[in-house]
Amino acid sequence: MCGIVGYIGNRTAYPILVKGLQRLEYRGYDSAGIALLDDEIRVYKCKGKVRDLEQLTKGNNISGNIGIGHTRWATHGLPNDINAHPHKSMNGKFVVVHNGIIENYTHLKNTLKKRGYKFVSETDTEVLANLIESIYLENKLSAENAVRLALTKVIGAYGLVVLCVDEPDKIIGSRKGSPLVVGVGNGEYYLASDATPIVEYTDRMIYLNDEELVVLSAQGLRVTTLDDVQKNPTITHVDINIDNIDKGDFEHFMLKEIYEQPTSIYDTFRGRVDLNTHQINLGGINEVMPRLAKAKRIIIVACGTSYHAGLVGEYLFEEYARMSVEVEYASEFRYRNPIIEPDDVIIAISQSGETADTLAAIRMAKEKGALILGICNVAGSSIPRETHAGIYTHAGPEIGVASTKAFTAQVMALTMMAFVMARKRNKISAEKFEQMVGDLVKIPDAITEMLKEEKNIKKIAEEYKNATNAIYLGRGYLYPVALEGALKLKEISYIHAEGYPAAEMKHGPIALIDNNMPVFVLATKDKYYEKVVNNIQEVKARQGKVIAIVSKGDETIRKMADHVIEVPNVDESLMPLVAVVPLQIISYHIAVMRGCNVDQPRNLAKSVTVE
Numbered sequence: 106m107c108g109i110v111g112y113i114g115n116r117t118a119y120p121i122l123v124k125g126l127q128r129l130e131y132r133g134y135d136s137a138g139i140a141l142l143d144d145e146i147r148v149y150k151c152k153g154k155v156r157d158l159e160q161l162t163k164g165n166n167i168s169g170n171i172g173i174g175h176t177r178w179a180t181h182g183l184p185n186d187i188n189a190h191p192h193k194s195m196n197g198k199f200v201v202v203h204n205g206i207i208e209n210y211t212h213l214k215n216t217l218k219k220r221g222y223k224f225v226s227e228t229d230t231e232v233l234a235n236l237i238e239s240i241y242l243e244n245k246l247s248a249e250n251a252v253r254l255a256l257t258k259v260i261g262a263y264g265l266v267v268l269c270v271d272e273p274d275k276i277i278g279s280r281k282g283s284p285l286v287v288g289v290g291n292g293e294y295y296l297a298s299d300a301t302p303i304v305e306y307t308d309r310m311i312y313l314n315d316e317e318l319v320v321l322s323a324q325g326l327r328v329t330t331l332d333d334v335q336k337n338p339t340i341t342h343v344d345i346n347i348d349n350i351d352k353g354d355f356e357h358f359m360l361k362e363i364y365e366q367p368t369s370i371y372d373t374f375r376g377r378v379d380l381n382t383h384q385i386n387l388g389g390i391n392e393v394m395p396r397l398a399k400a401k402r403i404i405i406v407a408c409g410t411s412y413h414a415g416l417v418g419e420y421l422f423e424e425y426a427r428m429s430v431e432v433e434y435a436s437e438f439r440y441r442n443p444i445i446e447p448d449d450v451i452i453a454i455s456q457s458g459e460t461a462d463t464l465a466a467i468r469m470a471k472e473k474g475a476l477i478l479g480i481c482n483v484a485g486s487s488i489p490r491e492t493h494a495g496i497y498t499h500a501g502p503e504i505g506v507a508s509t510k511a512f513t514a515q516v517m518a519l520t521m522m523a524f525v526m527a528r529k530r531n532k533i534s535a536e537k538f539e540q541m542v543g544d545l546v547k548i549p550d551a552i553t554e555m556l557k558e559e560k561n562i563k564k565i566a567e568e569y570k571n572a573t574n575a576i577y578l579g580r581g582y583l584y585p586v587a588l589e590g591a592l593k594l595k596e597i598s599y600i601h602a603e604g605y606p607a608a609e610m611k612h613g614p615i616a617l618i619d620n621n622m623p624v625f626v627l628a629t630k631d632k633y634y635e636k637v638v639n640n641i642q643e644v645k646a647r648q649g650k651v652i653a654i655v656s657k658g659d660e661t662i663r664k665m666a667d668h669v670i671e672v673p674n675v676d677e678s679l680m681p682l683v684a685v686v687p688l689q690i691i692s693y694h695i696a697v698m699r700g701c702n703v704d705q706p707r708n709l710a711k712s713v714t715v716e
């Protein structure tokens with residue numbers, strides 16, 4: 106999704122902006138641009154990547170200590186040079202970069218056209234730039250107040266940053282529904298859509314709240330509401346390791362993040378699980394524990410990969426804590442007028458903490474009186490700020506658009522939560538609890554062992570790199586893993602892939618099976634094993650190609666399947682944490698072999714801040 110970076114201080118803005126935009130590339134984008142301000146505003150923008158923007162600026166004037174930059178992920182209008190941000194207002198007074206969607210932009214555009222405004226792009230952002238300018242010129246307001254007044258006329262979501270040529274000593278920013286972070290340096294300030302592009306300059310961040318406006322200048326920083334009420338912003342110290350936002354020796358962030366999983370999930374339980382006593386302390390939800398333990402129902406809301414993690418959570422909570430769980434796509438839940446009782450507990454799962462649908466779902470449930478918990482990765486993001494309590498996954502920044510380490514960290518957080526609830530509700534014995542926790546802390550080692558299979562998995566990838574379709578089958582805890590495997594393959598390799606509960610195959614998908622169809626079957630030794638073996642035979646009887654993910658030492662399936670990938674033996678309820686890894690690896694290699702842009706797949710965004 107679109108990214109923003111801004112700088113005001115004593116240094117030349119250009120290199121800071123370009124580096125910041127590179128750091129934002131992971132969010133997914135189709136065009137990039139910058140505006141530099143000294144005694145004039147110079148705008149450079151183009152379709153394509155940040156390196157294309159750098160080409161464009163070669164030999165041009167790139168001076169200026171104030172500037173803003175943007176990576177655009179098209180919503181209104183094609184990805185092209187004209188629709189790229191920043192957008193200038195018609196008379197050149199303002200330049201704007203904007204994330205989000207202005208819902209009443211057609212109405213605003215028509216009103217502005219009647220006042221003589223002409224538009225060069227198809228974007229809602231140019232409407233914003235002209236709206237601010239028309240208010241500024243007609244009402245003779247300061248730039249700040251013109252922005253303030255303009256925003257009261259806007260319906261929709263925005264994270265926006267504005268420069269004004271008449272007031273060339275400041276940057277104005279505001280947000281509603283789309284995040285904006287101010288980095289506080291030494292006599293200098295940064296602005297960004299998340300902390301990653303600015304964290305190498307400062308760890309002191311101010312996360313703006315909705316409908317707040319910030320003015321940054323040499324005189325300092327001022328945060329107000331849209332009604333001009335002064336706010337005292339809180340400075341948060343963020344702890345992001347800069348190495349985590351570099352690829353290191355890996356060819357892609359995705360591969361690096363797959364390999365980080367032993368560490369990232371260790372970080373999820375580190376400080377929470379006592380490795381000697383095998384007790385779990387989830388500090389973030391301790392206070393709400395009594396209400397959580399009495400909850401009649403848990404509703405998990407999430408999107409995409411996080412939704413799949415939620416499905417694993419459903420199995421865990423039901424099996425161990427004996428709690429009734431529903432898992433919902435946040436986008437459906439928020440509009441369905443769902444029945445939410447005050448003794449329900451909502452758990453929102455989100456890597457970014459900014460997903461618009463998930464955020465809207467929790468706001469709606471909060472209004473109905475439910476307890477809202479979050480399982481999020483990005484500290485300080487919107488969802489953790491709007492929940493009553495929660496657990497950070499501490500997986501570290503996930504830069505590859507396809508989620509990998511965030512998934513395993515979410516599942517780890519849900520596992521700990523389910524075990525704690527099970528004990529609290531007296532549904533498992535102290536001995537069983539300790540034994541499960543003992544198994545849980547061994548998972549990083551099991552993943553390390555799994556990663557050693559990469560070479561074998563790469564060979565299998567070679568055979569299926571030209572597939573046009575693929576099916577993923579799993580049962581029980583491994584059904585969500587089948588869904589996740591299929592999502593990974595389709596999003597980065599553009600091969601059509603579907604995940605099913607294995608037993609559903611005969612109710613339709615079996616019609617698709619022929620000798621060209623790769624079928625990935627999750628068939629480890631759990632209570633469904635015999636049934637899944639039957640499913641493999643059904644696939645083979647129709648000449649499908651079976652790639653089976655099996656428990657170490659399984660000779661039965663080895664004789665039937667075209668390929669086997671062995672996974673270390675862990676308890677079946679912990680198996681998703683391990684069995685997903687080979688599926689991540691195979692998707693990665695197939696995508697690389699097909700020449701796809703693994704870290705920034707087409708049309709996708711890392712942080713989906715629009716609905």
Ligand code: F6R
Nearest residue numbers: 409410411455456457460507508
């Ligand atoms: C898939 C993927 C997406 C996200 C989804 C939710 O690899 O990355 O499906 O899982 O957009 O994002 P978060 O977890 O940030 O709410």
